[in-house]
Amino acid sequence: MPQLTPLGVTALAVLAEGDMHPYEMYQLMLARKEDRVVRLSPGSLYRAVERFAADGLIAEVGVEREGNRPERTVYSITPAGRAALRESIAEMLGRHVNEFPEFPVAIGEAHNLPAGEVVRLLGERVASIRETIGFIDASLAGIAARGVATAHVLNVHYTRALLAAEADWLDSTISQLGTGELAWPGPSN
Amino acid sequence: MPQLTPLGVTALAVLAEGDMHPYEMYQLMLARKEDRVVRLSPGSLYRAVERFAADGLIAEVGVEREGNRPERTVYSITPAGRAALRESIAEMLGRHVNEFPEFPVAIGEAHNLPAGEVVRLLGERVASIRETIGFIDASLAGIAARGVATAHVLNVHYTRALLAAEADWLDSTISQLGTGELAWPGPSN
DNA sequence: GGCGTACTATTCCGGGCGGAATAGAGGTTG
């Protein structure tokens, strides 16, 4: 049983709520703003659904047609699918794996740039992060006002916490670069 | 000029230090443990080098051969390559882009599991993160003992800071799940 | 001294991903 991809997990999870055709899954995921959490494109989704069917995680339960529109193949999650879903979620929750984010690469090669430019760029970065945090806070306020439980938006809280930590680290590093406390080995111009 | 991939940045950066053939780049990157920071596989590296040559970022400067060994094509970075390198580093430093980590997906679908199992899994996760932090601290202590400047291992400090923030968030969330302060909407068994 | 293993150096290939293309249906605007 191969580990599901992130898109696979969210796709199977919506199918776990009821039988659907792929385009309906796509629309539902868009309506729930899942595209902020996973890379969501129609091509990838349809291919993922194909794989699920081939692996027995879902089963075709009918083909609808309205007028001359394209056929809609409706799928249903199987018990094997539910098991694979729970297993993959457990795996992603419990094990921390390196996902090789870009920023460490950039900061690791930042000595190719002069200190002044690095400071300026890090300032831009922290500003864009703080802006994102602002959007998140506004969104969370709206969610709280509608009485949605925190447990349903835990991922948003998680993301906010990590963004705040990154912003704090950047602030402290920028300040150390400014005072010269952190000597820069790169070019001076 | 297309944005370089993370592997592209590190590869061009080593070429910026001197002319080399791809395998030598590979060995140098391994010796420097770059494989902890970028996904590093021979196949990807050779293809990246091909693309660089096609885009004029590097130029072939000779073909060596020792005995009956395979030919080694030596490359040299071009001025366009240096410009692309600096530009890509600046881009990665200054702009924060969503890279869609897995964990938010998992926590967003965690309601498919019972609260008890989620608590157990989050506990495993925080333990493995704290273990990683331990390794990082040991490694940083060794580095400091050898008199290496902090600026050369900024990426390690960054990674440590974000891991610590994640561990703290997990601890707090686990405790709120334990006390019932954070109600769980999932299955009870 | 022959055998196996590790290193050198590169190529190959399958698969997934994501953006673009397709094509008909319905709604909207001048």
Add this chain to the structure above:
DNA sequence: CAACCTCTATTCCGCCCGGAATAGTACGCC
């Protein structure tokens, strides 16, 4: 009422990635 845009629903294509394969050489070991 014609032209155009948007929505529905899916397929297609090209690129890139990463793991495996290849093939020759050096080295250690019994």
